[in-house]
Amino acid sequence: MPTIFARIIRREIPAHIVYEDDLVIAFLDISQATKGHTLVVSKVEYQNIFEVPEKTASHLFGVATRLAKAIQKAFGASALNILSNNGELAGQTVFHFHLHLIPRYERQDDNLFKLKNNQGNLTSDEYKERARLIKEALS
Ligand code: 5GP
Numbered sequence: 001m002p003t004i005f006a007r008i009i010r011r012e013i014p015a016h017i018v019y020e021d022d023l024v025i026a027f028l029d030i031s032q033a034t035k036g037h038t039l040v041v042s043k044v045e046y047q048n049i050f051e052v053p054e055k056t057a058s059h060l061f062g063v064a065t066r067l068a069k070a071i072q073k074a075f076g077a078s079a080l081n082i083l084s085n086n087g088e089l090a091g092q093t094v095f096h097f098h099l100h101l102i103p104r105y106e107r108q109d110d111n112l113f114k115l116k117n118n119q120g121n122l123t124s125d126e127y128k129e130r131a132r133l134i135k136e137a138l139s
Contacts, residue, residue: 003096005041018070023056024063033112034103036071040064041098048086052097064099077103081113 008015008027015027018038029037040063046052052060068080083100085092102112 003045003094005039005094005096005098006045009041009043019063019067021063023059026063026067029100033100034077034105036075036077036101036103038067038071038101039098040067040101041096046097047095048092048097049084050086060097060099064101068101071101071103075103075105077105079104083113 002010004013005025007013008017009025015030017025017027019026019040023043024040025043026038026040029039031037040060042052042056042060044056046056049057064082068082071077072080081100081102081104083102084098085100086097104112
């Protein structure tokens with residue numbers, strides 16, 4: 001079963017496409033969380049970041065950078081969030097890798113993304129151990 005984004009890529013369902021090349025497509029998110037909210041989507045149907053080759057991800061991020069500047073210019077956005085939900089627990093609802101570009105205009109949008117701060121609950125050894133585990137997994 002193709003994802004909704006795969007169907008947009010194949011022009012089976014309509015979308016407001018703003019950019020396309022061999023690897024990537026970008027179109028307006030139907031929800032328009034803020035004015036100009038845009039999705040940058042890999043053409044290959046990778047489920048999430050855990051499947052995406054680095055080369056595709058870096059191209060996708062390059063396109064996102066270009067689009068962020070275009071969105072800023074088009075709407076005069078003073079700020080912009082880049083968001084990617086990967087996996088159901090992270091809030092992903094369409095299982096086809098994508099970045100959200102969410103331009104920001106007003107303070108009242110502040111509560112769109114509030115991260116919990118656990119700094120006070122962690123010892124220096126716990127930070128060290130977390131960093132060590134990531135570095136070990138990289139090698
Ligand atoms: P996720 O929740 O996976 O991070 O993001 C999926 C996004 O896809 C949501 O923000 C949702 O509004 C958007 N979306 C879902 N269906 C459609 C559609 O048919 N067309 C467009 N343009 N966006 C969609």
